[in-house]
Amino acid sequence: MAEEKILQMILKELEEKSSRIRGEQIRDAVREIQTGKRIFVAGVGRSGFVARAFSNRLMHLGLTVYVAGDATTPKIGEGDLFFVISGSGETDSLKAMAEKAKQCKARLGLLTIFKESCLGRKADVVIEIPGATPKSTLDQKETSIQPMGSAFEQLAWIVCDTLILGLMECMQCTAEKMFERHANLE
Ligand SMILES: O=C([C@H](O)CO)[C@H](O)[C@H](O)COP(=O)(O)O
Numbered sequence: 403m404a405e406e407k408i409l410q411m412i413l414k415e416l417e418e419k420s421s422r423i424r425g426e427q428i429r430d431a432v433r434e435i436q437t438g439k440r441i442f443v444a445g446v447g448r449s450g451f452v453a454r455a456f457s458n459r460l461m462h463l464g465l466t467v468y469v470a471g472d473a474t475t476p477k478i479g480e481g482d483l484f485f486v487i488s489g490s491g492e493t494d495s496l497k498a499m500a501e502k503a504k505q506c507k508a509r510l511g512l513l514t515i516f517k518e519s520c521l522g523r524k525a526d527v528v529i530e531i532p533g534a535t536p537k538s539t540l541d542q543k544e545t546s547i548q549p550m551g552s553a554f555e556q557l558a559w560i561v562c563d564t565l566i567l568g569l570m571e572c573m574q575c576t577a578e579k580m581f582e583r584h585a586n587l588e
Contacts, residue, residue: 415547442508444470464575482503487514489535
């Protein structure tokens with residue numbers, strides 16, 4: 403099949419799946435991020451790349467944000483938000499970190515395919531993204547033309563950018579103000 407046709411098929415798939423993401427879940431997450439004292443983000447593999455990209459924009463907004471596991475990341479505590487991106491909601495290291503974060507009285511935010519996953523059951527706020535992943539043993543009705551969790555990871559990126567636009571509006575922050583915070587060591 404021609405690559406341009408494949409590209410169109412992927413975009414069509416994302417459009418259809420995104421039409422089933424619930425607006426109120428996104429709005430709840432915007433509120434949670436805004437009220438969090440500090441934001442700690444986490445994800446593994448491709449979901450981890452999305453979490454890092456998200457942390458970059460949260461920093462541009464002027465929020466205090468850390469990536470879990472980085473050498474400069476301090477301990478999490480009460481009033482902080484631990485925001486996890488995990489398609490399956492079952493990745494071992496993330497389950498352990500979420501458990502620790504909850505013990506430390508942090509709130510747990512989650513972007514996932516499965517609200518009923520281990521992470522989903524612990525989360526205070528969840529955004530569900532329709533997708534498929536071979537990493538879950540839960541019943542999966544959803545299919546994808548792409549391998550593994552690709553559709554989830556692509557949509558997770560766009561949902562994170564949707565959260566950023568929502569936060570920009572609530573915080574009355576402009577793209578110009580954000581760019582002033584952009585790294586000058588690059
Ligand atoms: O890298 C990944 C893999 O290629 C699936 O498409 C996942 O992002 C990684 O394995 C983490 O999994 P989840 O926590 O289920 O997102």
